[in-house]
Amino acid sequence: MKKYTVETNSRKETQELAYKLGNLLNDPLVIIMRGDLGAGKTTFTQGLAKGLDITQNVNSPTFTIFKIYYGRLPLYHIDAYRLEGVSQDLGFEEYIEDSDGVCVIEWPMYVQDLIPEEYLEIELLHQEEEKRLMHVYAHGTAIEKIVEEWL
């Protein structure tokens, strides 16, 4: 696993960075997003979606837990916030393993068994105001290549 650190100074910068990632993706990928409430996980995903040529507005999936958007690659947006303490099979595997798209998982600690061996992990840390510290972890060599190209 390789670790990278980036800083963004505004909401716009966070989204631009996410856009850049979305823009260079051509293959399926699992992205794990960590960070407290308000850290910017959905903000990041909005930028990522634009980079995947998704025109529909991406909003919080907390309520429905799972949302699908169609762009250059499909985006599967999973938010496990409401799954704390739920241990049943939710049928998300097909969007994560052998997936045909980019799968973003927020609050991954509640769906730990679904996380594959190779994935990109992004941790957003709230600094002051709109400033964010971003730790990026590449789990797997293929993922490292993507991150090298991205950052």
Add this chain to the structure above:
Amino acid sequence: MKDVYLLAIESSCDETAASVVKNGNEIISNVVSSQIDVHSQFGGVIPEVASRIHVENISLVIEKAMKDANMEYSALDGICFTQGPGLIGSLHVGVQAAKTLAFAHHLPLIPVHHITGHIYANAFVDEIKFPLLALVVSGGHTELVYMKEDYSFEVVGTTQDDAIGEAYDKVARVLGLPYPGGPQIDRLAKTGEATYPLPKPKTENELDFSFSGLKSAVIQSMDRLKRRNEEMIPANMAASFQEAALGQLWNRVDKALELYQPVHFVIAGGVAANSRLRELVTENMKKYSNISYTIPPLWCCTDNAAMIGASGYHAYLKEIRANEDVGANPSLQM
């Protein structure tokens, strides 16, 4: 015109519900089985996506709705169901039940968008007039919907990030209040004053909403007070949040009323049960003497199947039908 009787099935979230509705505005039977009762048996752990519970409940709920209505399937004109949006696993259960019953009894199958149900729920208590503007606010939705005429829907404003009910739940969690957070904050806010300054978010489209920044601002404000060793007064924080959140809602409604000049305004969805929002509507609608408005009773605000029957009736009249290969759509657009 001949009376139309529809069986409606709703399972998009926590409630498993079935109802028989006559002509879209008269409830013959209405059965709601909330999982909240089931959850309390487990000591408060709330697995909200328990589609398994929907499977266990759905047959019983439908059977009871038909029995309460004292009707045979042969007397029905169709079966309507919530196709989306909602939790995919939960939606599937209702969709499958509706398809199976429609197939077995040779009845037309009518797909309904959950939000249109919330809007048409107002038909049970008031005559709905067009053009109409609806504010739909719940745990999963924050939308301004303009209806030029019956069964035409134009979303003129929507949230760019969190739904208002979701922001309530998350702020409640930060304040250490139990789930669901909406009623808790509403209650607590009544005992406090809006003393903490919170931002008024701007959106690109002036009728759109944004609640994510407000949620973050509450968290930041609490952190700041903690760092400075200042006391945080929960009731005042709840009041500050509630005023900011509802103030934003009304700001958009006001603009939309001016812009679209409807003859009728309705509120709908779970957050329409909020006591402060209901006050705000009554106060602010005074200046629009030419626009009638409806504040639905509390039972109409939460999820139920009767509202799906109300909306389904108008879909039925417009000859909107689903085939037997129809599936649930968790991100269904209006």
